[in-house]
Amino acid sequence: MHVPVLLNEVIKTFDPQSNENFIDATLGEAGHTLCLLQKTDPSGRVLGIDLDAETLRIAEEKLRAYHNRVILVKNNFKNLESIVDEYKFKKVSGILFDLGMSSRELEESGRGFSFRKNEPLLMNFGEDALVTAEQIVNNWPADDLKGIFEEYGEERFSRQIAEKIVVSRQTKPIKTTFDLVEVIQSAVPQKYQSGRLHPATRVFQALRITVNDELNNLRSGLEAGLKILESGGKIIVISFHSLEDRIVKNFFRDHKASLKIITKKPVIPARVEILNNPRARSAKLRATQKL
Numbered sequence: 001m002h003v004p005v006l007l008n009e010v011i012k013t014f015d016p017q018s019n020e021n022f023i024d025a026t027l028g029e030a031g032h033t034l035c036l037l038q039k040t041d042p043s044g045r046v047l048g049i050d051l052d053a054e055t056l057r058i059a060e061e062k063l064r065a066y067h068n069r070v071i072l073v074k075n076n077f078k079n080l081e082s083i084v085d086e087y088k089f090k091k092v093s094g095i096l097f098d099l100g101m102s103s104r105e106l107e108e109s110g111r112g113f114s115f116r117k118n119e120p121l122l123m124n125f126g127e128d129a130l131v132t133a134e135q136i137v138n139n140w141p142a143d144d145l146k147g148i149f150e151e152y153g154e155e156r157f158s159r160q161i162a163e164k165i166v167v168s169r170q171t172k173p174i175k176t177t178f179d180l181v182e183v184i185q186s187a188v189p190q191k192y193q194s195g196r197l198h199p200a201t202r203v204f205q206a207l208r209i210t211v212n213d214e215l216n217n218l219r220s221g222l223e224a225g226l227k228i229l230e231s232g233g234k235i236i237v238i239s240f241h242s243l244e245d246r247i248v249k250n251f252f253r254d255h256k257a258s259l260k261i262i263t264k265k266p267v268i269p270a271r272v273e274i275l276n277n278p279r280a281r282s283a284k285l286r287a288t289q290k291l
């Protein structure tokens, strides 16, 4: 089961009141949404969005008791404006973006998010992704692979890994996560393999970001969020790596004429939360309020 990250901090920051409406742009298994529904009793509503059909099914089950106060939508949060229009969801007091993937997607989706399981190299959140990780590693030129590993993975050995992929795929296509891990391991120095991070971590991150166009989605989602939010409403973003956090920080700064920044520094989980939920270890929460 996915354990919601920074739940207390999200609730403290939104400070939800009876009958207020919220958008959970990354519904997942509805951990945050469930709490928002409890706090906005008796008539507050939540519009929950996720790209992943199986995740939405699990969330729907969990939210059964609140079915008349939730709207669940399978869509990309980059389309927030049109979703809100379609469902006539008005008076939005807060929007939450809890980025990345859920524990279930990582562990059980069978879509190749984890380098610890041998699965097909897909890495898409929704079925409408334009490309799979397998297509990228088997078709893109070395320079383009190096580019995404560098830009989206901040990977030190981008060139070596990209070149090794191009050589390997000539003899055998790279079909699964373990095929890719093997190529990465053969491309990086021995010392890198015994470091704190698994040597495939950054390449997997880069591929996932590319397949799902995650950084552009975040930029579009934030822009749309700001437009549809009530004055006084809040946006909270929980990010899991520096590229996302930088986009959020810059977005808040670039819109400072219409926003008040609530978190001068990002809020991070307490040690006890990290001990109970290791997935929380790299989480950073930033929040802002529309003037």
Ligand SMILES: C[S@@+](CC[C@H](N)C(=O)[O-])C[C@H]1O[C@@H](n2cnc3c(N)ncnc32)[C@H](O)[C@@H]1O
Pocket: 002, 003, 004, 005, 025, 026, 027, 028, 029, 030, 031, 032, 033, 049, 050, 051, 052, 055, 075, 076, 077, 078, 098, 099, 100, 101, 102, 105, 125, 217
């Ligand atoms: C970290 S999980 C959210 C967990 C949730 N807050 C909870 O406590 O159960 C992120 C979710 O966002 C979804 N997601 C990622 N990018 C998305 C996008 N652009 N639009 C909609 N959903 C997205 C993923 O499928 C995943 O279910």
